[in-house]
Amino acid sequence: MSPARRTESLSREVVVTAAIELLDEHGERGFTFKLLTERLRTGAGAVYWHVANKEELVRLCADRVLGDALAAAGPEQDLRSLALSVYDALDRHSWAARHVIVLPSLPHALHLLDRIGTLLTGTPLPAERRFLVATAIFNYVVSVTAQDVVRVATVDTAAGRDALLAAYAKSWESLDPQTFPFLTGAATDLREHDDRDQFVTGLDLLLDGLRHQSGGGQPGEG
Amino acid sequence: MSPARRTESLSREVVVTAAIELLDEHGERGFTFKLLTERLRTGAGAVYWHVANKEELVRLCADRVLGDALAAAGPEQDLRSLALSVYDALDRHSWAARHVIVLPSLPHALHLLDRIGTLLTGTPLPAERRFLVATAIFNYVVSVTAQDVVRVATVDTAAGRDALLAAYAKSWESLDPQTFPFLTGAATDLREHDDRDQFVTGLDLLLDGLRHQSGGGQPGEG
DNA sequence: ACCAAGGATGGAACGTCATTCCAATCTGTG
DNA sequence: CACAGATTGGAATGACGTTCCATCCTTGGT
Numbered sequence: 151m152s153p154a155r156r157t158e159s160l161s162r163e164v165v166v167t168a169a170i171e172l173l174d175e176h177g178e179r180g181f182t183f184k185l186l187t188e189r190l191r192t193g194a195g196a197v198y199w200h201v202a203n204k205e206e207l208v209r210l211c212a213d214r215v216l217g218d219a220l221a222a223a224g225p226e227q228d229l230r231s232l233a234l235s236v237y238d239a240l241d242r243h244s245w246a247a248r249h250v251i252v253l254p255s256l257p258h259a260l261h262l263l264d265r266i267g268t269l270l271t272g273t274p275l276p277a278e279r280r281f282l283v284a285t286a287i288f289n290y291v292v293s294v295t296a297q298d299v300v301r302v303a304t305v306d307t308a309a310g311r312d313a314l315l316a317a318y319a320k321s322w323e324s325l326d327p328q329t330f331p332f333l334t335g336a337a338t339d340l341r342e343h344d345d346r347d348q349f350v351t352g353l354d355l356l357l358d359g360l361r362h363q364s365g366g367g368q369p370g371e372g
Numbered sequence: 373m374s375p376a377r378r379t380e381s382l383s384r385e386v387v388v389t390a391a392i393e394l395l396d397e398h399g400e401r402g403f404t405f406k407l408l409t410e411r412l413r414t415g416a417g418a419v420y421w422h423v424a425n426k427e428e429l430v431r432l433c434a435d436r437v438l439g440d441a442l443a444a445a446g447p448e449q450d451l452r453s454l455a456l457s458v459y460d461a462l463d464r465h466s467w468a469a470r471h472v473i474v475l476p477s478l479p480h481a482l483h484l485l486d487r488i489g490t491l492l493t494g495t496p497l498p499a500e501r502r503f504l505v506a507t508a509i510f511n512y513v514v515s516v517t518a519q520d521v522v523r524v525a526t527v528d529t530a531a532g533r534d535a536l537l538a539a540y541a542k543s544w545e546s547l548d549p550q551t552f553p554f555l556t557g558a559a560t561d562l563r564e565h566d567d568r569d570q571f572v573t574g575l576d577l578l579l580d581g582l583r584h585q586s587g588g589g590q591p592g593e594g
Numbered sequence: 595a596c597c598a599a600g601g602a603t604g605g606a607a608c609g610t611c612a613t614t615c616c617a618a619t620c621t622g623t624g
Numbered sequence: 625c626a627c628a629g630a631t632t633g634g635a636a637t638g639a640c641g642t643t644c645c646a647t648c649c650t651t652g653g654t
Binding site: 254265267282283290315348355357 | 470505511523537554555565576578583
């Protein structure tokens with residue numbers, strides 16, 4: 151594009167914005183300072199003036215993404231739609247979720263945990279269990295979004311994803327039914343797998359458990 | 373230590389065993405081929421003869437850990453104790469969980485998913501929901517173990533951990549009660565945080581939801 | 595308007611890492 | 625005993641994060 155150096159001044163915000171773009175384009179593994187300095191038309195030293203190191207930079211990016219997600223999700227939401235808003239936002243930036251942790255604090259992670267905890271205040275859940283349950287829900291939302299157990303997202307077209315799932319499903323069909331009695335019969339389900347549906351299934355299970363526990367119950371002896 | 377080269381021949385198994393030791397000692401970030409070749413008393417070329425690259429090696433290590441965990445957990449377990457066995461095994465090798473994915477398949481991940489699905493077969497849960505629910509449980513166990521939302525594990529003494537948690541709890545107390553109405557009151561709970569308790573809380577929530585959804589039966593029990 | 599002081603910048607230089615390459619050694623087989 | 629292929633060790637390579645430093649720019653005091 152342009153060979154010259156930049157005219158506007160750098161700032162932490164500008165660096166983070168460019169980094170998020172590059173993280174989205176190349177993934178965390180493909181995100182390098184070389185790419186970053188090229189896009190910003192500057193040198194490494196300039197970037198390091200605003201940011202301690204790459205790790206801090208990615209953390210700042212993840213916090214920005216989470217902050218935007220929380221701002222976009224109106225404060226009137228219930229637990230389920232809050233969780234879905236966060237899932238959708240983090241899913242658009244698949245590198246981000248793994249950096250969302252409570253301690254050492256990612257600033258907006260505290261906001262999210264607080265919102266979950268506050269929403270629990272309006273339920274019959276015993277007060278002394280609120281923190282454990284809030285953290286469990288936070289944990290589910292962030293962790294499951296981060297792990298991405300079915301990694302077919304590398305393929306960016308929907309058709310390619312379907313083809314890949316179909317190929318895997320076929321290989322499941324030819325597994326040994328003795329050692330894999332369940333999976334051999336589940337190949338069809340795999341073909342219809344969808345990350346978001348999968349997330350929702352677990353979330354509803356969790357929230358049903360919450361209703362059950364706060365209704366009249368003790369955590370069932372499992 | 374010893375300057376000589378090794379006498380016994382290398383093998384994939386030997387390499388994986390040494391790698392697991394080093395991963396445990398230095399974490400995934402600190403695990404390098406230099407350390408590995410020093411411990412094995414060989415050169416990089418020899419290691420690459422048995423293993424395609426570092427990523428494959430770590431995946432093999434994770435699969436070994438998961439396989440050992442499944443072998444140790446007897447086949448007669450119910451859902452809850454199976455989940456706890458896997459949690460405990462993966463928690464002993466904190467680098468491993470993040471590499472446990474279903475597609476592209478980590479071999480023993482398929483075994484785990486199959487065992488979860490098979491345990492659901494003895495349940496009133498509608499057959500067409502089994503795969504979704506099994507994957508949800510798999511997802512919870514593996515993802516939550518991987519994410520480690522409260523990263524105080526860097527400190528290896530229990531006393532140090534407590535001190536760190538106490539310090540964080542103190543900082544929560546002085547947050548703005550306006551923006552953090554829940555957390556400011558939860559500092560005490562944080563002080564008592566325990567990763568495993570936290571995992572169990574979410575797991576029981578999930579299993580309660582399962583019992584609830586599957587029509588009041590007793591799925592978790594054999 | 596001038597000047598010092600420190601805030602910001604760009605890029606060269608450095609050390610570390612994963613990976614590749616190749617000459618050397620071992621092992622089985624005829 | 626010789627040859628081919630399997631296996632090994634370590635030097636060479638290239639990419640990367642980070643540090644260093646000379647330079648530029650801004651600001652506030654005079």
